[in-house]
Amino acid sequence: MALRITEFFGFAPLDPEAYPFVAELSCPFVQHPCIKPRRGACSFQQSSGEPVIACPNRLYAQNTVLSEIAEQAFGAGVVLTSAEVRAELSMSASFCGNEIAVFGKYWGRELSIPQPRNEEGEEAGGFYIDYVLARLDSLGRVSDFTAVEIQTIDTTGNYGEQSEAFFRRAQFTDARGITPGWSKSGLNWANVSKRILPQLIYKGYVLRRERLCSKGLFFVCPSTVLSKVRARLGTKMLEYPIAAGTITFQAYDLGPRPHSGGHRPLVKGDTFTTTVEQVAYAFVSPVNLPQMGVYERAIVAALAR
Numbered sequence: 001m002a003l004r005i006t007e008f009f010g011f012a013p014l015d016p017e018a019y020p021f022v023a024e025l026s027c028p029f030v031q032h033p034c035i036k037p038r039r040g041a042c043s044f045q046q047s048s049g050e051p052v053i054a055c056p057n058r059l060y061a062q063n064t065v066l067s068e069i070a071e072q073a074f075g076a077g078v079v080l081t082s083a084e085v086r087a088e089l090s091m092s093a094s095f096c097g098n099e100i101a102v103f104g105k106y107w108g109r110e111l112s113i114p115q116p117r118n119e120e121g122e123e124a125g126g127f128y129i130d131y132v133l134a135r136l137d138s139l140g141r142v143s144d145f146t147a148v149e150i151q152t153i154d155t156t157g158n159y160g161e162q163s164e165a166f167f168r169r170a171q172f173t174d175a176r177g178i179t180p181g182w183s184k185s186g187l188n189w190a191n192v193s194k195r196i197l198p199q200l201i202y203k204g205y206v207l208r209r210e211r212l213c214s215k216g217l218f219f220v221c222p223s224t225v226l227s228k229v230r231a232r233l234g235t236k237m238l239e240y241p242i243a244a245g246t247i248t249f250q251a252y253d254l255g256p257r258p259h260s261g262g263h264r265p266l267v268k269g270d271t272f273t274t275t276v277e278q279v280a281y282a283f284v285s286p287v288n289l290p291q292m293g294v295y296e297r298a299i300v301a302a303l304a305r
Contacts, residue, residue: 002182003155005162006051007042007058007254009034010263013166013180017261022167028263029061030106039163043254044155044187051254051264052187053222056130056150059252060106064266065220066131066148069250070100073146073215073242074135081136083109097138104131104148129203129217146215147207151196153225157185192228197283200247204276208245216246217276223251223269233282237274248273 010028011018021028025037034040035057042058043051059065063080070078081099103111111132134145162183165172174181200219207213221229226249240246251269258264 002047003157003159003185003187004045004180004182005041005043005159005166006045007264008163008166009040010042010058011261012257013162014169014171015261019169027057030057032057032106039160040166041159041163044159046187047182049224052224053152053252053254054155054187056152059150059152059220059266061263061266065150065250065252066102066133068268069146069148069218069220070133072248073133073218074100074144078135080133082107095136095138095140097136099136099140101134101136101142102131103134104129107131129207142212144212144214145210146213146218147203148218148220149200149203150220151225152222154188154191155185156188157183159183159185187224189228192225192232196225197229197232197279201276201280201283204245204247204279208276214244215242216244216248216273218248218250220250220252223253226251226270231288232286233279234287236287237278237282240273240275240278242273245277246273246275247279 005013008014009018009021009026011021018028020026021034022040025034025040026032027034029042036055042055043053045051053059066080070080078098078100080102083101083103103109111129113128129147130150131148132145133148134142137143162172162181171179172181173179174183200217204217207217229249242248248271250271253267253269255265255267
């Protein structure tokens with residue numbers, strides 16, 4: 001599969017509006033240094049299909065995702081609040097009961113959670129969650145919370161020659177002479193089964209044991225990643241209302257590029273909620289299997305050559 005960078009430091013490649021961010025190796029979506037400064041790619045276009053968001057910072061733009069999840073979990077009218085603002089409110093006792101304290105990257109404070117350990121005392125697995133949204137009552141106490149895991153997609157191969165051209169403010173031409181060109185790289189779909197789903201199931205079970213986690217876990221990803229997840233798990237999982245022990249899958253994509261330049265908007269895609277047990281069972285009991293005897297026929301065909 002071939003890839004082409006569709007957003008470079010937040011803008012279409014060679015868009016003059018991107019130049020200040022390119023010069024400072026800065027992310028326009030979070031106002032912090034780019035987490036992949038030597039590449040600068042936010043999203044990719046495959047040779048077929050729509051652009052795919054590749055950098056998690058792209059999904060943090062204007063706190064759109066967190067705000068929509070907070071409303072979905074806790075209702076309309078809630079307000080995202082940093083830990084520092086919460087401390088100020090505690091001094092003035094001016095809580096209205098709609099504040100959602102946010103813990104996570106770029107919000108001033110991340111939660112420090114002890115890692116589980118095995119019998120030898122070694123850490124037995126990662127549990128850190130990207131974001132925790134905690135609803136505060138009128139006294140500033142936590143009444144309930146939900147967790148948010150944000151996942152994009154990694155790449156395979158090397159697309160660095162495209163980035164190098166864009167850093168020079170030049171268009172990229174590939175080995176076949178195509179301009180704008182394509183790199184011989186792809187999207188790492190193997191991570192869906194090898195890393196994403198096992199971690200999601202593990203974290204879902206951990207959160208189910210939390211007394212105040214009444215809205216379960218939200219998993220945010222591009223639509224193409226969600227389609228791979230559903231293909232791996234099958235389409236027969238039952239849907240449930242958001243509650244303790246559920247996982248809500250929420251997809252986001254890029255909207256069309258504005259005519260006047262600037263950033264593409266984030267567009268909310270498909271969403272569905274099921275239980276962590278449904279996901280775990282589907283993961284270990286896949287239904288999308290090939291026909292029986294597929295290996296036998298392949299072996300026989302190879303020996304007949």
